[in-house]
Amino acid sequence: MSTQQKAASTLFLTLLNPKRAFDRQLLGAWLNFANGAFDAGELVDTDGDLKAHTPFLQAVQNAEKTPPLSVPPSRPASPFPSAPGFLTEDNDGRTVTLTVGGMVPLRLDGRLRWANPTADGSAVTLVAVAYKSDAGFREWEIHAERDDECVVSIVGVSRPGPRTFRVTLRVAG
Known part of the structure; x- marks a missing residue:
């Protein structure tokens, strides 16, 4: 993230947007690392088997290389808009x-x-x-x-x- 405004925009994402949700999780991981919650070599679980086996830094770098997530193309678009970040x-x-x-x-x-x-x-x-x-x-x-x-x-x-x-x-x- 190049600016505080871009970081805030990413953290307060629009719901139901898989790409923005992915970016939010990735930014959160980097912020936790910067705050000392993880060491670069600390082992973390990356495949859901509840066993830590990948160094944190490697896991986050691999995640950054992952192609952006998207809604499957087979799903038809809704004629009604998705819910905004919150309803008022x-x-x-x-x-x-x-x-x-x-x-x-x-x-x-x-x-x-x-x-x-x-x-x-x-x-x-x-x-x-x-x-x-x-x-x-x-x-x-x-x-x-x-x-x-x-x-x-x-x-x-x-x-x-x-x-x-x-x-x-x-x-x-």
Whole structure:
């Protein structure tokens, strides 16, 4: 990474982009090395067999030579956009696509009192995120569980009256 801005852009990646996720992991490995978490010759597991057998430096250099990851060409493009890095009130009424196993945060204005969100099916699960201090928003993680479509909705209390947020999620494997 040549600049702090490029590094930040890589670390705060757009969800569901395999190339950016790969770059994020690689940058994270280099930052851990720079911070002393790994020695160059320390053995690490590179094939998932839970046995450390490749020196860290060699593993990271090999990863850098790996061709960029991509979505298989056989998968048809969705007519609906992929979910952005996180959902906000700006996504109210929209339809977005998630990949099974993926997750997108839902962040709503912290000045409103929001009820817990509901999903009208089993395509996703919703998990509340609790912060130790006020983040300025309420947050829930939306985890894509299975191929299906569902609507996530939530009501917020404000003046002059209640406000409803709805987003349709298309989950595809």
